[in-house]
Amino acid sequence: MNPFFERDLRISRRQLFGTGAKGIGVAALAGLLTQDGFASLLQGHAQHHGSGPLPGLPHFPPKAKRVIVLWQGGAPSQVDLFDYKPELLKHRLEELPASLREGTRLSTMTSGQNKFPILPAIKPFRQYGQSGMWLSEMIPHTGSIADDICLVKSMHTDAVNHAPGVTFFLTGSQIPGRPSMGAWATYGLGSMTDELPAFVVMTSSDEKKTCGQLFYDYYWGSGFIPSKYQGVRFRSEGEPVLYLNDPPGMSPQLRRGVLDDIAALDKRRLADYGDPEIETRITQYELAFKMQTSVPELTDISKEPKSVLDMYGPDVEKHGSYAHNCLLARRLVERGVRFVQLMHSGWDQHTNLDTQLALQCRDTDQPSAALVKDLKQRGLLDDTIVLWCGEFGRTVFVQGDINRENGHGRDHFGACYSLWAAGGGFKGGAVHGETDDFCYKVVKDPVSVHDMQATILRQLGIDHERLTYEYQGRNFRLTDVSGQVVPELVKP
Template identity: 55%
Template sequence: MGNVIHHVELAGLATRRQFIRGSSVSLGGVALASLMGDAKALSHIAPKAKRVIYLFMHGGPSQLDLLDHKPGLKKLHGRELPPTVRGDQRLTGMTSGQKTLPVTSSLFNFTQHGQSGAWVSELLPHTAKMADELCIIRSMHTEAINHDPAVTYLQTGHQQPGRPSFGAWLSYGLGCESQDLPAFVVMVSRGSAARPADPLYARLWGSGFLPSSHQGVALRSSGDPVLYLSNPTGIDRATRRDQLDVIAALNRKQLALQHDPEIATRISQYEMAFRMQSSVPELTAMNDESAATLDAYGPQSRQPGTFAANCLLARRMAERGVRFIQLYHRGWDQHYNLPSDIRLQCGDIDQPSAALIRDLKQRGMLEETLVIWGGEFGRTTYSQGKLEPTNHGRDHHGRCFTMWLAGGGIKPGIQFGETDDFCFNVVRDPVHVHDLNATLLHQLGIDHTKLTYRFQGRDYRLTDVHGEVVKGLLA
């Protein structure tokens, strides 16, 4: 089996025990210690990164309006997309009935930036200034063409629901560096564009068949940051402590009888919630942040629940040992009004994203923090609906899209991969969803083929049975 992070599922009571098979490491052997905050990182290789901040642009940002410059499309603007370029690419229900698929060039100007000479859209002026810190991957591709399967695929390694999320896998494999905050935290913000809110399901940060202690904890933008964290009226902290001690004693007796990992999870979650009653208010208050820092993240950094405020919170969580920090920013599904709406979306995310990288670097944290930016797919080179001079939309496109990485031992200041002149197909150095996840795990010290969990008689992993580490992305 090799040095596999491996779990053998429990079925029934104490008659079936977790065990170590071959030279694998059984989670059963470390489960309770891990859940109680005494986890040891189970690494296969020397890690370059300790933590992840994942800036997820939900809806699919248009790569050819932001980071994949295609000046030749201006000469082809309005012409029909050649069938030889489209090939056998599936179309969504939004454009499959269109009689024509007119090529639509970007309305926005691109210029080169930094020593790397990266072409970046005028919509991202702050990001452009950080070009030499970025690894821009222009050759991402996925089989999924609709939102829920595509997001689920990128986050869990499978298009169908039910698998553990990336953050849950990382919590399971590496545990948490913090005693007072969860290993995996999620924050959601909504874009400034007045668009319907695409659904985001909690299973996207769920633990699937992993123990539920590894699921993401969602922070709210108003009221208590975490539901049910505050004590009820009339219950002080000492009384709460006494209650938890009694409940923990009962749960430990049940754990000794049944050997059920979920009981250990319940014990740990009660204890974590108690510690979070102090740690979360301190985290979210941000009274110790200077005016200069708040200004660097932009005017919205003072408004709880915005992408800017969440980026600053992400840095604070990284400082406090949170392993995986997921920020979802909704509003990128621009089937119509793309020119106006993408400006608003970029106004939300451009300055905070750049400030986060700069802030991490100034604090000496970027080398050990892997920052990821991107969505579940890109957008089509052809217009959805009628092509108008200054207004159009773009449909979903999974055959090529763009993401960027920074920090965490990723090679900075490069543009990796290439798409064709129509920004429709990858022509050099393709990076599949599974390849990306394999590479990210590698930087965190994990061989993606060895991080497994046995469920229903089969060993599962984040990358399913696919994926290769993309060596060209590594510093």
């Protein structure tokens, strides 16, 4: 068989329509394309080429241009760090009232427990800043930026297991496959630099200290929107991005020529089929070439002043550490990156709570606060959102045996938890929401995951109900079918 025809027998549906348009079926296909539904679909997907914003965006003047997500995987304990409940000391190891537990979803690890002894915060709280914000003594550096952060104590989520919880917060659905928050932001607003990706992800963990969580690609994926909007992960070991260096025997000039020839072929293919993934390939090849120069400069922190390095703590020069990634996050947004997502694990203290929680705070408290201070002193905090959060909180009752050394901890808990945001128009020194006396249910100003997503998009100048993408006959958005902006969290 002629190899040309043999190759053409293996074609996709997209290729079939593309090839058919050149032959006998052109008239029938042209008729289909004039139908409102299909034509509007093609027009909607074809209108966003290049690195600029979608037509009509931003919807209103933005308060923020960039976002840095400091993801604390495993779920930090709001009981021990943020939600001050001094009266709990009187109820230490008393049974949590059954009436309070009714209707609250627990994980399978504790839903079958016979006893639910109350465990107050393991370390004292104190007031910080002019705002007098109550925070644990385990996070004194966060206390030093109390007047810059907006502490939300009334978060709640439907998820009680890690992967669904992370997926829900970062993509708007507990089921994988939706575009991530960073992908939505860069899809809507475009890129602010041609030298680096618009959306960068870095990961860190120390599994020797405590239970670590897996990092799945769909936490920063683009789902069903073009893949050029997915996050680019910088590796924690070796070169941040693979194949930054030219292969042996290939000069930069030769590589440039090869890329130009590939781009010319891809553009011909794009003209034939209109496949957005071909456009992605073109832009990513070009970006990869530019990153050969921009990434090594970005990751070289040797010229940072000693005062800055000291501010981030002793691990800042350890490649792949949380502190190192926090410094790189500042350098990324400084160079025009739109969305930075740091994924750090280790907060899943089902056991060893007394020792492991303190170690986790030691590793993350100083770098998190340093990032806020660093952005502020450079004039970048005003239009950069820094979001410190996890997938849910921890139970106020004990998991495990309280009488056995390092044999107890706290289980997952979604009915209430805490997070904080700084910069980008969020109110500094503010505390929003309240939980009951047992830190078990939200009793004032609840904030859902979709509410927080809507508020972040609002600060970026995006109406969360209007940033949509049509897929399988439905318009999807980050906030799915709910979510409201919370005006109390932000400045007028």
